[in-house]
Amino acid sequence: MSQYDVIVVGSGAGGGVTAAVLAEAGKSVLLLERGRELSTEAIGRDHLRNQRVSLYGHNAGPDIDGNPRTSDDGRVIRPHEPGYLNNAACLGSGTRVYAAQAWRYMPQDFRMASIYGVPEDSSLADWPISYDDLAPYYEKVEWELGVCGDDRTMYHLPKYKKPYPMPALPLPGKSRVHLKGLEALGWRGLRMPRLINSIPYNDRPACAYCQHCFGFGCPNDSKNGSHNTTIPRALRSGNCELRSQVMARELLTSDAGSVNGLSVVAADGTEEVITAGVVVLSCGAVETARLLLNSATRREPNGIGNNSDQVGRHLQGHYYPGASGLFPDEIYDGLGPGASIATCDFNHDNGDIIGGGMLTDSDVCTPIVVWKSQYPPDAPRWGIEAKRFMRENFRRINDINGPVHEIPHPDGRVTINSKVRDRYGIPVAHLSGTTHPETVRTASFIHERAREWLRASGAIKVWGAAPVLRLSGGQHQAGTCRMGEDPATSVVDKWCRVHSQDNLFVADASPHVTNGGFNPAETIMALAWRTAENIVNSW
Amino acid sequence: MLEPRQVLTLQALVDTIIPEDDYPGGWESGVGDYLLRQLESDLRNCLTAYRDWLDALEIEAERVFRRPFASLDLESRTALLEAIEQGDIKSAWSVDRATFFAQIVEHCTEGFYADPGNGANRDGIAWAMVGFEVTA
Numbered sequence: 060m061s062q063y064d065v066i067v068v069g070s071g072a073g074g075g076v077t078a079a080v081l082a083e084a085g086k087s088v089l090l091l092e093r094g095r096e097l098s099t100e101a102i103g104r105d106h107l108r109n110q111r112v113s114l115y116g117h118n119a120g121p122d123i124d125g126n127p128r129t130s131d132d133g134r135v136i137r138p139h140e141p142g143y144l145n146n147a148a149c150l151g152s153g154t155r156v157y158a159a160q161a162w163r164y165m166p167q168d169f170r171m172a173s174i175y176g177v178p179e180d181s182s183l184a185d186w187p188i189s190y191d192d193l194a195p196y197y198e199k200v201e202w203e204l205g206v207c208g209d210d211r212t213m214y215h216l217p218k219y220k221k222p223y224p225m226p227a228l229p230l231p232g233k234s235r236v237h238l239k240g241l242e243a244l245g246w247r248g249l250r251m252p253r254l255i256n257s258i259p260y261n262d263r264p265a266c267a268y269c270q271h272c273f274g275f276g277c278p279n280d281s282k283n284g285s286h287n288t289t290i291p292r293a294l295r296s297g298n299c300e301l302r303s304q305v306m307a308r309e310l311l312t313s314d315a316g317s318v319n320g321l322s323v324v325a326a327d328g329t330e331e332v333i334t335a336g337v338v339v340l341s342c343g344a345v346e347t348a349r350l351l352l353n354s355a356t357r358r359e360p361n362g363i364g365n366n367s368d369q370v371g372r373h374l375q376g377h378y379y380p381g382a383s384g385l386f387p388d389e390i391y392d393g394l395g396p397g398a399s400i401a402t403c404d405f406n407h408d409n410g411d412i413i414g415g416g417m418l419t420d421s422d423v424c425t426p427i428v429v430w431k432s433q434y435p436p437d438a439p440r441w442g443i444e445a446k447r448f449m450r451e452n453f454r455r456i457n458d459i460n461g462p463v464h465e466i467p468h469p470d471g472r473v474t475i476n477s478k479v480r481d482r483y484g485i486p487v488a489h490l491s492g493t494t495h496p497e498t499v500r501t502a503s504f505i506h507e508r509a510r511e512w513l514r515a516s517g518a519i520k521v522w523g524a525a526p527v528l529r530l531s532g533g534q535h536q537a538g539t540c541r542m543g544e545d546p547a548t549s550v551v552d553k554w555c556r557v558h559s560q561d562n563l564f565v566a567d568a569s570p571h572v573t574n575g576g577f578n579p580a581e582t583i584m585a586l587a588w589r590t591a592e593n594i595v596n597s598w
Numbered sequence: 599m600l601e602p603r604q605v606l607t608l609q610a611l612v613d614t615i616i617p618e619d620d621y622p623g624g625w626e627s628g629v630g631d632y633l634l635r636q637l638e639s640d641l642r643n644c645l646t647a648y649r650d651w652l653d654a655l656e657i658e659a660e661r662v663f664r665r666p667f668a669s670l671d672l673e674s675r676t677a678l679l680e681a682i683e684q685g686d687i688k689s690a691w692s693v694d695r696a697t698f699f700a701q702i703v704e705h706c707t708e709g710f711y712a713d714p715g716n717g718a719n720r721d722g723i724a725w726a727m728v729g730f731e732v733t734a
C-alpha cells in the first residue's frame with residue numbers, strides 16, 4: 060500500500076493548483092516544498108536583496124549557500140548571482156513575490172511552427188494542444204484564484220466566455236501618459252490583467268496600491284499566489300499534507316514503467332522514502348529536469364523519461380527587451396503596482412519576424428532600480444550633478460518593455476554536473492547553450508517598438524541596450540520537459556504524463572513547447588489544472 | 599577593518615561622491631555605516647582593495663595638492679577624483695585601482711538609495727529627496 064495517493068513535488072504556480080484539484084477530488088496528497096514558509100515580514104523590503112534586485116541576496120530563496128548551479132564557463136554560481144536563472148524556492152515559489160501579471164497565451168502561440176516554419180537549428184514546434192483546450196482552465200484560474208482585468212479590452216484573444224471576476228486596477232499617471240502614446244501611434248491597447256484583488260475577493264481585501272509589489276510579499280494579502288489561494292484550499296479539504304523544507308532527491312521506480320514514490324531529504328538531513336500511486340513534478344523547469352536526470356534506472360540509465368535525450372533541452376524563458384524614457388513632466392504618482400496598459404499589436408504578424416511579444420509600461424521602480432537599470436548611460440554617476448539628476452528626474456523616468464516569445468534551441472539546456480553537489484550531496488544543474496539567434500532578431504524588433512512608444516508618449520530622451528545572444532530561463536523558465544505526441548521528440552504527452560511512465564506527471568512550466576510572448580504563470584496554472592483534472596478523471 | 603585615518607579619507611570620499619546640498623551628504627545620511635557594515639559581510643572580499651585604494655588616494659592628494667584628501671574643499675576633491683577617473687594619475691597607481699573608483703561609486707549610491715534598513719538613507723532622506731513615498 061502506498062502512503063499517499065499522490066505526491067506533488069514543489070508548491071509554486073503549477074504545484075499549488077495540482078494539490079488543490081487532487082485534494083478536493085478526495086485524493087490523499089502530500090505536497091513537498093524544499094523552501095520555507097515565509098511570512099511577509101520575513102520576506103521584508105530590503106531593496107538590495109529581493110527577487111527583483113538581487114545584488115547581495117534575495118528574499119524568496121533558495122538559500123544562497125548550499126544550492127549552486129554551474130555553467131559552461133566553469134563558474135559555480137550562487138542562487139542570487141547572474142547566470143543562475145533563479146525563480147524562487149519557498150511556499151508558493153515565484154507566486155509569493157511575483158508581479159502577478161495574469162496573461163492567457165494567444166491561439167497563435169500554440170502553433171508557432173505551423174505559422175512561421177522551423178528556422179534552421181531551432182527546435183520550434185507546435186503544442187499538441189490548442190488555445191481552445193486551455194481556455195476553460197484559464198477561466199477557472201481567473202475565477203478561482205482571482206484575476207482583475209477587463210475582458211472587453213483583450214482585443215487580441217477570442218471572445219471570453221465569462222468576464223474577469225474583478226474590474227481592472229486604476230490607471231496610474233505613468234500609464235495614462237503611455238495611453239496617449241498608443242493613441243498617437245494608432246496602436247491598440249488593453250488593461251493589464253493581474254492576479255490581484257481590485258475589490259475584496261475570496262475573503263481577502265482589495266489592493267492597497269503599494270510600491271512594493273514586484274519582488275516582495277503583499278502587505279495586505281490582496282495579491283493572489285499559491286500560498287494564499289490553492290494551497291490553503293488543498294489544506295482545507297483535509298486531504299493534503301504539506302511538508303516544507305523537504306527536498307525530493309530521486310524518483311523510485313519498479314523498473315516496469317511506473318514510479319513508486321520518492322526518496323527525500325529534510326533540512327536536518329533526515330532521509331526518507333515515501334511511496335505514492337502517482338507522482339507529479341512541479342519543481343520549475345530547471346529543477347524538474349534535474350530531478351528526472353538524477354533518477355537513473357536500468358531501463359532509463361540517463362534519467363527517467365530521457366531515453367530520447369530530450370529532458371532538459373529547449374530551455375526557454377523570456378528576453379525582456381525594452382527602453383527607458385525621460386519625460387518633461389513628472390509622470391510618477393506613486394500608485395502601485397504600476398504597469399497597467401499593454402499592447403499586443405506586435406505579438407504576431409510582424410513581416411519576416413518570427414513571433415513577437417506583448418509590450419507594457421513598468422511597475423513602480425524603487426530609487427535603486429532607477430539608479431541601476433533606468434539611468435541614462437550619459438548622465439553623471441557621482442558628484443552634485445548625479446544627486447541632482449536623481450532628485451529632478453526620478454519621477455520623470457519610465458520604461459516600456461515586455462516578454463518576447465523565444466525561438467528555442469535544443470542546446471539551450473539543463474544537464475547534471477555530478478562533480479558539484481548541493482548541501483544534501485545531490486548533483487547540481489548545469490546550464491549551457493543559448494536561445495536561437497532568431498530570438499535576438501525578434502527581441503531587437505520589439506526593442507525598437509518600445510522606443511517608438513516612449514517617443515510617442517512624449518519622452519524627450521530615450522535609451523536602452525539592444526538585446527544580445529544568451530541563455531534564457533530565470534523567472535520565466537520553461538520548456539525542459541516538452542509536451543508532444545512523439546516520444547522521440549518530447550518528454551510528456553498532451554496530458555503532461557511522462558511518456559515512459561504510467562503514473563508520473565509534470566505540472567509546471569516544463570511542458571511548455573514554446574513560452575508565448577507573455578508572462579507564463581496563468582498558463583502554467585491553467586495547464587496544471589487540466590493535467591490534475593485528467594488525473595482525477597482517469598483514476 | 600579600516601584604520602581610523604582610512605575612515606577619515608572614506609568620509610571625505612563619500613561626501614564627494616554624494617555631496618551635501620539642501621539634502622544631507624552621503625556620510626550624514628549613513629553611507630559610512632552602510633559601507634562599514636558591508637565591508638564586514640557582503641563586500642568582505644573588497645576590504646583589501648578599499649584599504650589600498652584609500653591609501654593611494656591619500657598619496658595622490660599629497661602629490662597633487664600637498665595636503666590630506668579630507669582637508670581639501672569639495673571642488674579640489676572633485677577635480678582629483680575626475681582626474682583619477684580619467685586615468686590622469688601622478689603617483690604610482692595600478693589601472694585596477696583607477697577603475698575601482700567606479701565600484702566605490704556604486705557601493706556608496708546603493709547605500710544612499712536603498713531602504714533605511716541597510717544603514718544609510720537615514721529617515722528615508724534620499725527617498726524624500728527623489729519623491730519616492732511608501733504609502734502601504
Ligand SMILES: Cc1cc2nc3c(=O)[nH]c(=O)nc-3n(C[C@H](O)[C@H](O)[C@H](O)COP(=O)(O)OP(=O)(O)OC[C@H]3O[C@@H](n4cnc5c(N)ncnc54)[C@H](O)[C@@H]3O)c2cc1C
Nearest residue numbers: 069071072073093148152153158159160307567568578580
Ligand atoms: C519577482 C518575480 C516576479 C514575477 N512576476 C510574474 C508575473 O507578473 N507574471 C507571471 O506570469 N509570472 C511572474 N513570475 C514568474 C512566475 O512566478 C513563474 O513563472 C512561476 O512561479 C513558475 O511556476 P512553476 O510551477 O513552473 O515553478 P515554481 O513556481 O518555481 O515552483 C517550483 C517549486 O518547486 C520547489 N522545488 C524545486 N525542486 C524541488 C525538490 N527537488 N524538492 C522539493 N521542492 C522542490 C521550488 O523550491 C519551488 O518552490 C515572477 C517571478 C518572480 C520571482
